[in-house]
Amino acid sequence: MELSNSGDGEAQIPTSNRKQGGWIAFPFIIATMGSLTLAGGGWVSNLVVYLINKFNLKSIDATQVMNVVNGSSSLFPVVGAIVADSFLGCYTVIWTSAFISLLGIIILILSATIDSMRPQPCQINGSGLCPSPSTLQYAALYTALALGCVGTGGTRFTLGTMGANQFTRPKDQGTYFNWFFFTFYTATVIASIAIVIVQDNVSWAWGFGICLLANFLGLAIFFCGSPFYKHVKPESSPFTALARVVVATIRKRKVSLSINYENYYFGPSGESKIHDAVPTESFRFLNRAAWKVEGDTKPNGTIAKMWNLCTVQEVEDFKSLIRIFPLWSSSIFLGTPIGIQASLTVLQALTVDRQLGPHFTVPVGSILVISFISAAIFLTLFDKFLWPTWEKIWSKHPTPLQRIGVGHFLNIFSMAISAIIETKRLKLAKSQQNMSVLWLMPQLVLVGIAEAFHFPGQVALYYQEFPKPLKSISTAMISLIVAISFYLSTALIDFVRKITGWFPDNINNGRIDNVYWMVVVIGVLNFGYYVLCAWLYKYRSVDQIAEDA
Incomplete structure (x- = not known):
């Protein structure tokens, strides 16, 4: 991922001699992205544990709240993109959303520090005699989560669009998207490890406080870069x-x-x-x-x-838009298994042996970081090794559809591994043995590699193929997929919970492995649908990438 010194994409504003757009704006946008992702990832990563330990929610209920939060955080980028494309532009939407997320984190800090804003702790662990949150406590919690979702969602992919708007060459845009996702995954890794450790071992208030500082820093960096941005103003809806x-x-x-x-x-x-x-x-x-x-x-x-x-x-x-809709819809059942796996892996982590060595215990909220580390590493390897090797063999760069297809296949493989490992965990649990947390890592590594293939591939495809007036919407389409996938995963878990006995409060008495096999079957059928859609699809403008490479 080497930065280009090309002036492509740079523009001159008649009233200023300062260059705008291109790589000169890149550091500010990426730094803003990293800081805001650190802030959002810090309060989201350990949310299930916070809801269980501080708000006395049952594990499945906390997981469902987490799915709704993830879905909402991925739905609001679409709203932000519509507002950016139709009315305010990317710049205004980004700083407004960052300020809203700041307010949400402040309320979370208050809920962690003021006793009256959360229920009293359980008197006897595991007895079920835990006071439920009051209406006002629920209201404060959900207000904080709603503000956080709106703020996080409004900045995430709008920043992606604004960054891509700084360039004119598809090759530079592709390099930017690789750095965009690398920054996203790296910041999420840091948030899921460092901030979660602070929350678990120091205090929740200090952990949320770091999120507040990161959010404020991201907002400040974004404003500092204002003179260097190339602005694309919306003409009409x-x-x-x-x-x-x-x-x-x-x-x-x-x-x-x-x-x-x-x-x-x-x-x-x-x-x-x-x-x-x-x-x-x-x-x-x-x-x-x-x-x-x-x-x-x-x-x-x-x-x-x-x-x-x-x-x-x-x-x-x-x-x-009509042509690309089938391809877009095929990614919904690509994201749904990821949402289910994320929720269930957290529940699995609560039951396994998380001790690594005599002095370190893996925090539950950090277990999913393995997939982000895997994705970040492979995104780096792609530009340095895999794509050059691919070009030597095939004499051309892999197309977005090929990258997405590989992601589909690896995602199915990851779910199959999850099912096999859960079967092993259940057998050990029934024999009063505890499985090591290390057994949960292969499935997360695989899903991370899959994401490194299909997420950047989808964003690049939509940005290139969507009409020019819908560029913000194009990058937010992947976010809409994630939102629908998390909502669908929540609904699917509720449905399976009602008609089967696979989801008791104690997952050691359930059959989560059957859930994984179910999503494997869904994934295989969906992969067939994707292959058909990709075979029938004719690129509108992505072919220009080869000419600009």
Whole structure:
């Protein structure tokens, strides 16, 4: 991941002599990303333990709250992206969201330091005689979590879009996304180890306090880089244009089309070149939206009735979303097993022997860090070793679809390993033996390698293939997948909990291994669906990567 000294992507603002965009803005955006991820990861990583030990929630209930938090943190990037693309731009959304997350962490600190903001501790461990949180205590807790989710979600992928906007070459954008995810995983690793250790061994208040400091530092760094950013201001809501395509198509559903390009609307005064946007044959019925009939345009060439006519480019943008939707949907059941595995691994970690050596016990909240370490290491190896080797063998860089496909396969393999290891853990538990925490690591290493393949691959694919007015939405699409996946994993766990006996309060009496085998079957079916979608998909613009490499 070598930084380019190219000036590509840099822009000059007429009122300033200072260079903006390109690699000069890179350190500020990446440092902001690292600090805010450290803050968010610090309070999320150990949340299940905090809810169980300080709010007296049952383990399964705490896990479900954790899934909702993860899902919400991944849903709000989509909201932030819509606001950024349509109204405020990335810059405003990022600093506003960072400030909101700051407020959420402050409330968490108060809940950890003020006794009246949390229930009294259990008098007898394991007796079940634990006071439940009051309505006000729940309200304060959920307010903190909601603010944290909004703030974390609003910055995460909007920063990714703003960083990619600093460059014009796909190769530089691809390098940036690799660094973006490397920073994300590295900061998450630090948060999941260092901050969790502070929370477990010093105090929750000090742990949340470090999160507050990291959040404040990220906000300060972001503001310091303001003079160097290239800003892309939203012109209008891109979703209005998409809606206009649908309405115009319906209104002209009886219009007959021909191959005469002169009857299509390319823009005012014909300024748009036909070569920039040609009406394609796929989803041909949508071309009616750009077909001119009497009364659609004014004498100066502008549109007379906005909901009757669209440009060819707007129609083709709408088609590109339809084409990529099946590929995007295939990733939902790629993320769902990851959400289930994360939740269940935390519960498994509570029952295994976490002692490593005479003086160190692995914190439960840090167990998932193995997957982040694995992903960060392999992201580094990709640029240095794997991709050059791939190019020597195949004479070209791996496509985003190939990277995503490898991620699918490794993810299924990871779930199968999880099932096998859980079967072993149950056998040991029934014979009054305790399995070492090290047995949980192979599945996490594999899922980390899988994420190193498919997450950057998906972001690169969506950023390149989505229409220009939807760039913020493009990078947030992976976040939407994660959100749906966590919500779906929560619903799936609830469903299995109701119809089977696999999820008792004591997982040693359950069959979590069957849950893992269930998601393996789902993953195999979904992989077949992905292969079909990838085989049928035709790149819109990613082919330019090879030309710019």
